[in-house]
Amino acid sequence: MTRILHLSDLHFGYHREDLVGPLLALVNRARADLVAVTGDLTHRGRPGQFRQAAAFLDAIAAPLVVVPGNHDVPLYNMPVRFLAPYAGYRRGLGRDLQPALSAGGARVAGLNSVDPFSWQRGILRAGDLDRLAGGVDPLRCNLVALHHPLEHAPGVDKTLPRGGAAALARLVSMGVRIALSGHLHRWTTEALLETTAHPGLLQVQSGTALCARPGDAQNEVTLLEIVGDRVAIERHVAPMPGLRFAPSDRLDVAFAAGRWRRCGQGSAVF
Structure with missing residues (x-):
């Protein structure tokens, strides 16, 4: 059994300060084998915001795979945005934009989907996929962690990242089973x-863990428990303006015959 905790969109600088303690307590109480953080750790990519994000990450007991999001590059400083977009991120959070770690029966590989030349829309680069393919472990459940979703559910009007469709097909062909995004x-x-064109890839798109934007209505954390070809996915939600995360819902899925399907519920995740 391998436990992967998924956080996304912390938005330090526009975050719920009173929820930082409860979130950190939940993360460490989960006893995860690995924590994946899929971007937007800061709201505007400023030095003080990176310091806040780094202090939060340093307090997490589990190993970390962290990738940038579109908010982690400068918005208004155009020369820096185009010439050295990740300078602040690297100074504050580390040089590796696409780390990979193995834990228990899983391997999580980071994939940088940020396009510094487009504020919202991401990009999936062939060279990054080549690198990821070289590290796929046939003896483990392989996950990819990236900021931008590869597909959208019905009703979402955001633009998908450039190269997303090709990346989806390639991730499936190289043996990646789960994609974590925000x-x-x-x-x-x-x-x-029900709607994916690639049922061999389980896509877990998490909500925001700490952002204070009122329209989000809630903050949340996702925990995955992987046992062989079965995965239990449990959400813990803190409705605004509450200060407590509580279990919200759970999804049990199994991989068989090349695709993921919902299956019966097992024991509690935590």
Whole structure:
């Protein structure tokens, strides 16, 4: 059994300060084998915001795979945005934009989907996919962690990243089984099981863990428990303006005959 905790869209600088402690307590109480953080750790990519994000990450007991989001590059400083977009991120959070770690029966590989030349829309680069393919572990469940979703559920009007469709097909062909993403501040997993063009890739799109934007209505954390070809996915939600995360819902899925399907519920995740 391998436990992967998924956080996204922390938005330090526009975050719920009173929820930082409860979130950190939940993360460490989960006893995860690995924590994946899929971008937008800061709201405007400023030095003080990176310091806040770094202090939060340093307090997490589990190993981390962290990738940038579109908010982690400068918005208004155009020369820096185009010439050295990741300078602040690298100074504050580390030089590796696409780390990869193995834990238990899983391997999580980071994939940088940020396009510095487009504020919202992401990009998936062939060279990054080549690198990721070289590290796929046939003896483990392989996950990819990136900021931008590869597909959208019905009703989402955001533009998908450039190269997203090709990346989806290639991830499936190279043996990646799960994609963790954020960006939309909107939970989506089960809906994509019915609409995806690639049912061999389980897409877990998490909401925002800490952003204070009132329209989000809630903050949340996702925990995955992987046992062989079965995965239990549990959300813990803190409705605004509450200060407590509580279990919200759970999805049990199994991989068989080349695709993911919903299956019966097992034991509690935590």
